[in-house]
Amino acid sequence: TVEVRVSAARKSYGNTPVLDGLDLEVGRGEFLVVVGPSGSGKSTLLRVLAGLEHLDAGEVAWPASENEDRPAIGVVFQQPLLMPWLTVRENVALGGRYRANHGRFARSDVDDLLERFGLAELADARPARLSGGQAQRAAVARAVAVRPRLLLLDEPFSALDPATRHALQDWLRELVAQLELTVVLVTHDVDEALYLGHRIALLDGSGTVAAEWTGTPPQDR
Numbered sequence: 001t002v003e004v005r006v007s008a009a010r011k012s013y014g015n016t017p018v019l020d021g022l023d024l025e026v027g028r029g030e031f032l033v034v035v036g037p038s039g040s041g042k043s044t045l046l047r048v049l050a051g052l053e054h055l056d057a058g059e060v061a062w063p064a065s066e067n068e069d070r071p072a073i074g075v076v077f078q079q080p081l082l083m084p085w086l087t088v089r090e091n092v093a094l095g096g097r098y099r100a101n102h103g104r105f106a107r108s109d110v111d112d113l114l115e116r117f118g119l120a121e122l123a124d125a126r127p128a129r130l131s132g133g134q135a136q137r138a139a140v141a142r143a144v145a146v147r148p149r150l151l152l153l154d155e156p157f158s159a160l161d162p163a164t165r166h167a168l169q170d171w172l173r174e175l176v177a178q179l180e181l182t183v184v185l186v187t188h189d190v191d192e193a194l195y196l197g198h199r200i201a202l203l204d205g206s207g208t209v210a211a212e213w214t215g216t217p218p219q220d221r
């Protein structure tokens with residue numbers, strides 16, 4: 001099942017084409033990593049998938065979502081962007097408020113998520129008390145609380161120290177397998193791409209997918 005299909009996507013800023021006839025499909029349950037150097041259009045592609053940016057030409061189609069223009073999408077950026085005046089529990093619950101069916105998340109649902117994300121002890125803490133890795137896990141929890149059809153991550157671990165980055169890569173891989181999420185992660189880190197991706201698409205600055213690989217079966221680092 002194709003979850004989302006980007007066809008002949010074009011996007012320029014001023015006279016500079018960033019996406020130049022890009023085609024890409026993401027299958028349900030797939031973990032796709034888009035890798036490429038800085039400025040190759042990874043963030044632009046991610047924002048297009050999130051519906052935060054319009055294409056100049058081409059289209060984004062959700063063939064499996066007949067009744068919705070765009071299904072629920074969770075987004076995680078390089079910075080966790082937690083609301084500093086809210087507790088960790090309130091921040092995660094915020095994700096639930098924006099679910100497609102607009103239902104409120106029960107407190108027990110949020111507590112289950114916090115447990116799963118290793119944040120139960122910190123539920124009543126403010127974000128300022130969290131380490132970088134904990135804050136980014138809270139940001140992923142908030143995105144997952146949306147019950148997204150697609151989870152988008154833009155350089156989610158680039159701001160973390162190497163040990164924390166490796167721990168969160170392992171943790172994300174586990175989480176994605178358990179929850180059977182469909183994921184697109186963009187990164188400039190080739191090691192990260194090879195480690196996480198079921199499939200890897202290379203943006204090389206040409207504005208199109210220059211190459212694709214199928215990832216090797218996950219192995220322990």
Ligand code: ADP
Binds near residue numbers: 041043
């Ligand atoms: P990447 O995520 O691969 O670093 P981006 O998608 O962020 O690439 O950016 C691709 C190119 O588009 C860069 O040259 C960047 O400066 C430019 N760009 C991105 N967003 C904007 C914007 N909102 N306005 C103008 N130029 C932009």
Ligand code: ADP
Binds near residue numbers: 154
């Ligand atoms: P990333 O770290 O994900 O590559 P960028 O540095 O490409 O992020 O972009 C960060 C933000 O700045 C984005 O919202 C992007 O739209 C904006 N941006 C990037 N390049 C430009 C630019 N040349 N002019 C205006 N806005 C830009």
